[in-house]
Amino acid sequence: MAKTQLNVRVDETTAEAARRQAGRRGMSVNRYIEELVKQDAGEIGKTFVESAADFMKQYESVFAEEFDTETATTDRGARRGKGHDGTR
DSSP states (O other): OOOOOOOOOOOHHHHHHHHHHHHHTTSOHHHHHHHHHHHHHHHHHHHHHHHHHHHHHHTHHHHHHHHOHHHHHHHHHHHTTOOTTSOO
16 A cells, blocks of 8 residues: 655654654554554444444334335344244
């Protein structure tokens, strides 16, 4: 993947902390900051997906009623391993 240069300004205390932490991990400050951003972005993405799943679970019946109750019910039964007649 192509790299883009990003310039940031931080106070000396923050810069020193970044140098120290990167050194402890045996990586450059550039790589250290890149990893921090990737980790932070991943956590946000994970939180979003979990929240969306909770929302869908909470409002599943509302969506089923609005968009075709029979199909939604049949699909749920199929996910539980049941056929259209409710048997396995």
